[in-house]
Amino acid sequence: MLDWTDRYFRYFVRLISQHTLLYTEMVTTHALLHGDKGRFLDFDPSEHPVALQLGGSVPDQLAHCAQLGETWGYDEINLNLGCPSDRVQSGRFGACLMHEPQRVAECYAAMASSVSIPVTVKQRIGVDDRDSYDELCDFVGTLAEAGCRTFIVHARKAWLQGLSPRQNREIPPLSYASVHALKLDFPELEIVINGGITSLAQATEQLNHVDGVMIGREAYHNPWILAKADQQLFGCKNRAPTRSEVVEKLVPFVEEQQAKGIPSKRITRHILGLFHGVPGARNWRRLLSSGHLSTGNAAALIQKAANALH
Numbered sequence: 236m237l238d239w240t241d242r243y244f245r246y247f248v249r250l251i252s253q254h255t256l257l258y259t260e261m262v263t264t265h266a267l268l269h270g271d272k273g274r275f276l277d278f279d280p281s282e283h284p285v286a287l288q289l290g291g292s293v294p295d296q297l298a299h300c301a302q303l304g305e306t307w308g309y310d311e312i313n314l315n316l317g318c319p320s321d322r323v324q325s326g327r328f329g330a331c332l333m334h335e336p337q338r339v340a341e342c343y344a345a346m347a348s349s350v351s352i353p354v355t356v357k358q359r360i361g362v363d364d365r366d367s368y369d370e371l372c373d374f375v376g377t378l379a380e381a382g383c384r385t386f387i388v389h390a391r392k393a394w395l396q397g398l399s400p401r402q403n404r405e406i407p408p409l410s411y412a413s414v415h416a417l418k419l420d421f422p423e424l425e426i427v428i429n430g431g432i433t434s435l436a437q438a439t440e441q442l443n444h445v446d447g448v449m450i451g452r453e454a455y456h457n458p459w460i461l462a463k464a465d466q467q468l469f470g471c472k473n474r475a476p477t478r479s480e481v482v483e484k485l486v487p488f489v490e491e492q493q494a495k496g497i498p499s500k501r502i503t504r505h506i507l508g509l510f511h512g513v514p515g516a517r518n519w520r521r522l523l524s525s526g527h528l529s530t531g532n533a534a535a536l537i538q539k540a541a542n543a544l545h
Contacts, residue, residue, distance in 0.1 A: 236260050239455055244505040245282045246488060248454070250481045252461040254469040257285045258449075261315045263328070264291030267300045276307040286311035288357070290318065290328045292338065294345035301346040301354065312346060314339075316358040319393040320400045330393040333362045336374045340381035347382050355385040357429070357449075360413045361392035368413055372420060385425040387449050388414045404430075404452070415444040434460055435467055442468075457511040478509055482541050489533045499533040515544035 237260050245257045262275045267289075278285060287304035289312060291297045301312045316339060318329035332339050339356075347354045356378060360371050375386060391407040398406060409431045418426040427447035432438055438448040454461055459478065465471035485506065493499050503523045510516040522540035 236451060236455070239452075239505075241501075241505075242278045242282070243492075243502040244455070245285065246279050247481075247485060247502070247505050248458055248461065249281050250484050251458055251476065252464045254465045254471060255461060256311070257282055258313060259285065259287050261288045261290045261318060261329075262300075264289060264293065264296040264300045267303055268296060272303060276303065276309075278307075278309075280308075283308075284310040286313050286355070288313040288315050289346075290315045292328045292332055292342065294342045297342050298345040298349040301350045305350040305352050309352065311353045311355060312350060313387070314343060314346065314354065314356045316356055317389050317393065318400070319359075319362075319395055319398070319403045330359055330362055331395055333358060333374060333393075334365065336377040339374075340377050343378055343383050344381045353385065354383070355387060356383055357387040357389070359389050359391060359393045360410055363392075363395055366392040368416065371413060371417070375417060375421060375424070379421065379424060384423075385427065386417070387427040387429055387447075388417065390414045390428060390430040411441070411444075418445050433457075435464060439467065455505075456508045458506075458508055459511060478513070479541065481509065482537060486534045486537055489537065493533050503533070503537065510544060513544065518543035 236258070240258060240260045242259075245259070248255075248257065259278075266275055276287070287307075287309040289297060289300050289304070291300065291314075297314070304312050315329055316332050319331075320329065332342075343354065343356065358374070360366065378386070390409045390411050390413060391403070393403050394407065411428065414426060414428045418424075425446045427449055428441050428445045429449040429451065432441065432448055432450050433453045438450065441448050450460070462475045465473070466475055485502075489499050489502050492502060507520045507523055510519045519540045522536065522543055525536075
């Protein structure tokens with residue numbers, strides 16, 4: 236979710252759901268150790284609960300970055316073992332690390348021992364031809380021995396050569412059964428399923444088999460699927476917000492960020508899917524994508540886009 240689940244998207248989606256756990260885009264250890272830490276780590280307090288996802292393969296570097304995440308106030312640190320992109324592979328992290336379970340165990344142990352907040356992993360069910368269920372169990376077992384208790388499992392394997400990241404999200408077949416079997420074979424572990432889930436109804440069904448559900452790109456492109464998550468999944472008694480209420484609450488934030496010199500388009504690009512499936516949604520997207528927001532009155536244009544729905 237690089238360049239997608241940044242702090243501006245997370246602020247927006249928190250207006251829709253108060254209780255879902257939000258994850259940052261993957262941040263590499265190199266970026267944190269050598270770049271502007273605030274750029275990658277700053278977030279609004281309203282985003283809680285929020286987890287910092289790290290990419291790396293050197294135990295002491297990951298431990299240091301985990302400490303930074305805890306100092307910044309994150310609720311969880313997550314180690315990415317699922318991204319198959321060439322750039323990530325060249326840095327020797329992401330999905331290619333599933334070929335090195337012992338190294339991952341060392342990375343996990345270093346991270347977990349350096350912080351007091353939970354450390355979790357996000358992984359695939361396999362990589363390349365190493366995709367048998369026995370190998371999946373061996374990998375999970377190795378990390379469990381290192382202390383890991385929460386596994387977020389994308390129910391597809393990854394092909395490290397020959398498929399783009401997008402193709403790796405679509406071509407390898409989903410195997411929910413493999414993730415369900417993990418929960419049966421490791422009942423003491425928290426198993427969270429990811430991949431191909433596009434509705435709360437599907438998420439609810441999955442919770443009959445696993446402990447949690449992660450929704451990625453569907454929640455980005457159609458964020459309103461989370462509108463009733465608090466009520467249906469977390470037992471919240473308050474009514475779900477309306478789209479108009481979300482827009483009304485977002486406008487002051489956009490104005491505040493614009494006053495700080497943040498181009499409004501950095502925020503509004505994340506809200507194009509708010510009215511997905513609603514008559515007039517094309518007008519909403521067209522106006523917000525018009526390019527006028529970078530210099531114009533953001534609040535007025537957002538309101539104009541909302542009015543164009545009617």
